Amino acid sequence: MTHLTLHYPSRTLGTNTTVHVLVPSITGLEQIPGESPFPKVSGTLLFLHGMQNDPEDILLNSSIARYADDCRLAVILPEGGNSFWLDTVPGAGYETFLTLELLPALCSLLPISEKRADTYIGGYSMGGYGSLRIALRHPELFSRCFVLSGALDIRFSAVFVKSAVPALVPHLLRHPRTLPGSEYDLKTVFGSFPKENKKPDLYFACGEDDYFCRISKEYAQLAASLGFSASCQITEGGHDWEYWDSALKCAMQWLISRA
Numbered sequence: 503m504t505h506l507t508l509h510y511p512s513r514t515l516g517t518n519t520t521v522h523v524l525v526p527s528i529t530g531l532e533q534i535p536g537e538s539p540f541p542k543v544s545g546t547l548l549f550l551h552g553m554q555n556d557p558e559d560i561l562l563n564s565s566i567a568r569y570a571d572d573c574r575l576a577v578i579l580p581e582g583g584n585s586f587w588l589d590t591v592p593g594a595g596y597e598t599f600l601t602l603e604l605l606p607a608l609c610s611l612l613p614i615s616e617k618r619a620d621t622y623i624g625g626y627s628m629g630g631y632g633s634l635r636i637a638l639r640h641p642e643l644f645s646r647c648f649v650l651s652g653a654l655d656i657r658f659s660a661v662f663v664k665s666a667v668p669a670l671v672p673h674l675l676r677h678p679r680t681l682p683g684s685e686y687d688l689k690t691v692f693g694s695f696p697k698e699n700k701k702p703d704l705y706f707a708c709g710e711d712d713y714f715c716r717i718s719k720e721y722a723q724l725a726a727s728l729g730f731s732a733s734c735q736i737t738e739g740g741h742d743w744e745y746w747d748s749a750l751k752c753a754m755q756w757l758i759s760r761a
Contacts, residue, residue, distance in 0.1 A: 503527060503571045506612075514599040521604065522557040522579040524570045525612060543613070544574040544758045545620040548600060548644075552627030553584050553653075553663065553670060563743040569754045575622075576614045580604060584670045586656075587625075587632025588686065596632070601640050618700075622757050624648035626746050627714075631656065631688070634721075637702045638691045648705040648753040651714050651741050654688055654721045657681045688721065692728055704732040705756050707749045709739025 504527040512519045526543055547570075551560055557579035560566055570577045582596050589595030609616045623644045625633035630652025637647035653659040660678040664671045675681065683690055695701070704725050708718035715736060722734035735752065739745030 503567050505567065512599055512603060514594055514603045515596070516594070519599075520557070520581055521608075522561065523608065523612065524567050524577040524579070525614075526571050526574050526576070542574075543576045543615075543620075545622055546576045546578065546608075546614045547754065547757060548578045548580070548605070548621075548623045548633075550580070550582060550587055550623070550625030550629030550632045552625070552629050552651075553586075555627075556581055564747040564750055566750060566754075569751050573754050573758050575754060575758065576612065578604070578608060582629070582632065584628070585672055586628055586653075586659075586675065586686075587636065588672060588674055590672075590674070597636055597639070600636060601643060605643065618643060619645050622646045622648075624650070624753060624757075625652075626650040626750075627741065628653050628659075630654065631659065634704070635686075635688060635691055637704075638688070638695055641695075641699045641702055644702050645700075646703045646705070646757055648707070648756065649718070649721075650746055650749045650753060651708050651712050652706065652718060652721070653714060655717050656686050656688065658717070689724065692724060695728070701730050704730050705753055706732065706734040707753060708734075708736055709741065709745040709749075710736050711738070711740040712745070713741065 504525045506523040508521045560579055566577060585596050587596045589597045621644055623633045623637050624647060630649035631654055633647055634649050637644045657678045660671060660675040660681060681687055706718045706722040708715045719734055722732050725732035
């Protein structure tokens with residue numbers, strides 16, 4: 503496994519940002535001189551972290567590098583702060599950064615495919631919300647999306663965070679009563695999905711002791727009712743890394759499976 507850390511000035515974000523990339527590689531003894539140490543990968547996963555986390559939390563608390571190697575997946579771990587992976591203004595912010603800047607840049611730098619069929623997105627908690635919203639708004643980019651313990655009901659999430667740590671709420675979400683029916687409401691995003699577009703396959707997972715369990719089931723049912731291929735796995739666990747690590751392994755195996 504090769505672990506790359508990229509630190510560069512992002513035009514879209516207007517600041518420096520750090521991105522971690524995991525790429526399966528051939529070990530030194532098996533490498534052939536003059537040939538690439540990077541074998542063909544099964545696909546590329548853009549994996550989004552949760553609130554008050556960053557890519558290093560993922561690397562420290564999960565076995566994602568081993569899972570990526572086993573599944574032959576390249577994994578991209580960007581920084582998103584506590585943004586809910588939203589643009590702060592149209593055309594500037596994390597959604598635009600991920601879809602129009604980061605993915606094209608990495609495809610030009612690394613041996614990864616630009617094909618929709620080989621490109622996936624997923625996340626946990628806040629990152630689950632961000633991954634699903636981005637997959638629905640950019641179905642031309644992503645063929646599959648998984649959501650672990652997703653903070654999918656944006657009004658509930660905004661109220662919850664505002665009551666716990668008000669400083670963490672992005673300014674776009676500071677007035678929870680205005681969120682239902684807005685572009686930040688995933689039910690609205692589902693409802694406005696163009697019928698002519700290819701639908702990404704969806705995978706929801708949550709621990710049965712997690713406060714987002716009911717919401718995960720609700721959105722999986724909504725997706726299925728709208729014609730999406732959507733599955734939902736509810737197993738023992740809470741809103742923590744003990745659950746996310748095991749759920750991540752299953753989700754990554756789902757990504758490379760073919761119906």
